[in-house]
Amino acid sequence: MALRTEDIQAYLHVVELGGISAAARRMGLSKSVVSKRISDLERELGVSLLQRSTRSIRPSESGRYFYEQARAALSQLDHAAQTVSDAARELCGELRVLAPMTFGTRWLSPLIAAFARDHPRLNLILELDDKLADVGYERYDVAIRITRLGDSSLIARQLAVSRRVLCCSPGYAERAGLPQRLDDIAQHACLAYSNSPPGQVWAFADPSAKGGVRSITPRGVFTANNGEVLRDAALTGQGLAVLPRFIVWEDLLAGRLVEVLPELQPVDDGIFAVYPRSGFGSVKLRALVQYLQASLARAPWEDPDTAGTLRLLQGAAA
Template identity: 75%
Template sequence: MPLRTADIQAFLLAIELGGISAAARHMGLSKSVVSKRISDLERELGVSLLQRSTRRIMPSESGRYFYEQARSAMNQLDHAAQSLSDSSRELCGELRILGPMSFGTRWLSPLIARFAKAHPRLHLILELDDRLVDTGYERYDVVLRITRLGDSALIARKLATSRRVLCCSPEYAEQAGLPQTVDELVRHACLGYSNSTPGQVWAFREDGPDAVVKTIAPRGGVFTANNGEILRDAALAGSGLAVLPRFIVWEDLQAGRLLEVQPGATPLDDGIFAVYPRSAFSSAKLRSLVQFLQTSLAPQPWEVPDAVPAVADIAPLFAQAGAAR
C-alpha cells in the first residue's frame, strides 16, 4: 500500500491543530492541498479518517486508531534522525512546546528564540495556551505549567519558583482599606482567575512558627478573567485585590503602581515545570531544552526584592486607608 509521508503528516496535523485550515497554515500550504492529501490517504486506506463539521474535525474510530499508530511511527522516525545527529552534537527534527500565555510572551519566547538560534537544524514550534491539556493526546513534546503539581504519570522537571503576591492599586487601598487578616479578604472586591478551579481558591501560609495554610474562596462577581495580565490591568484600574505571579506584576510593584498587601500571610508559591511523557525522556533535544530553560530561569529575573517598596515604606498609606474604612 503506497502511503505518502506528506499525506500522513497532513492528517496528523489536522487532528493535533483541530482543523484542516490550521494544518495548512502550519505547513505553509493551501487548504485545498492539505484537504486533498488527507482524501488521498483515506482513499489508499479505504476508510474514513475524519468526521467533518462546520466547526471542527474529529477523528473517526478508524482515524483515532490510525492517528495513534502513525504518530508513534513518525516519532520513531524523528528519534532515529535525532540519534544520527547526536554523534555530531547537532540537534535536529521537530520539538513542539506548549506554554502559558502571560509567562510565554513575557519570559519564555525570548529564551526559545535564543535556543532556536543556537540549534538551526531544529524546528521549534511554540504555542501558548492557558488551558490544561493532555500531553499524551495533543502530542506536544513538552508542556510548561505553572502550578503546585500533584501526582502524575508524566515526568516533571522544575525550572523555577513562581512567587505570588496579593496586590492592589493605591487607589483601591485608599478607598476600601487593606485587609489585616486573611479572613477579612471575603469582605473585599476580589479579582478571580477563571481558567481552573484551583485558581478560584486563594491559599495562604500564615506568618509565624506554625506556618498554617489557610484557603478562602474570594467573593465573586467583581471581575473574573482567564488571563493574569487582564487581572493585573483590572487591579491597576482599582477594581479590587488580586493574587498574581510576580513575573507579571514585578514592574508595577517596583514603580508603586501596585502595592503588595500582607494580611499576616503570604500566598503559596507555584512551581514552573516542564512536563513531558516518559517516552520522551531519551530525547536529546528535549533534555537540551529543559537544561537550557533551567539554567536561564535560575536567576528568576522577576525577583527584584530590593526595588519593591516594603510595607514600612507605605505605612502612611496603610494608616490613611485604615482610617477610611
C-alpha cells in the same frame, strides 16, 4: 503498500486541528492539496479514516487507531534521525512548546529565541495559550505549566518557583482600607483568575492551620483568564488580587501596587516543564529543559539584576 510520509503528516494535522482548513494553514498548503493527501492515504489503506459532516471532521474507529500508531511511528522515526544527528552534536527536527501567555511574552520568549538561534537546524515552534492542553494528544513535545503539580501521567521537571503576592493599588488601599487579617479579605472586592480551581480559592501558607495552608474564597467582582488583565484591573483600583511576582514586581518596586498582609504569603506555584513519557529519551527536549533550568535558576522577577540581563537578551534576540 506505498505510504507516503507527507500524506500521513497531513492526516495527523487534520485530526489534531479538527479540520482540513486548519491543517492547511498549519502546513502552508492549499485545502485541495491536503484533501488529496487524505484521499490518497485512504485509498492506499482501503479504509475511511475520517467521518465527515457539515460541521466537523472526526476520525473513524479505524482512523483513531491509525492516528495513534502513525503518530508513535513518526515519533520513533524522528528520534532515530535525532540520534544520528547527535553524532555531530547538532539538534534538529521539530520541537513544539506550549506556554502560558503572560509568562511566555514576559520571560520565556527571549530564552526560547536565544535557544533557537543557537540551534539553527532545530525547527522550534512556541505557542502561547493559557489553556490546559492534552500535551500528548495535541502533539506538543513539552508544555510549560505554572501550578501546584498533582498526580499526572506526564513527566515533570521544575524550572523555577513562581512566588505570588496579595496586592492592590494605593488608591484602593486609601479608599477601602487594607485588611488587617485574612478574614478581613471577605469584606473586600477581589479580582479572580478564571483558570483557577472552582470557587477561585486563594491559599496562604499558615503554619498554625491544618496542613500548613489556609484557604479562603474571596468575593470576586472582576474575573479574567489572563494575569496581565487582572494586573491592569488592580492598577485601576478595582480590588485585591493574588498575582505572580513575575507579572507585578516592577509595579511593586515603583509603588504602583502595594503588598497586602506581607506576613501571610500566598502558597507558591512551581514552574514546570511537563512532557509525555514517550519524549523522555528526546535529546533536543532534554537540552531545552536543561537550558531553561539553568536560565531560570535565579528567578529574574525576584532579582532586578538578573531581570536586567534578561531584558538585554530579549533585545539582542529581536
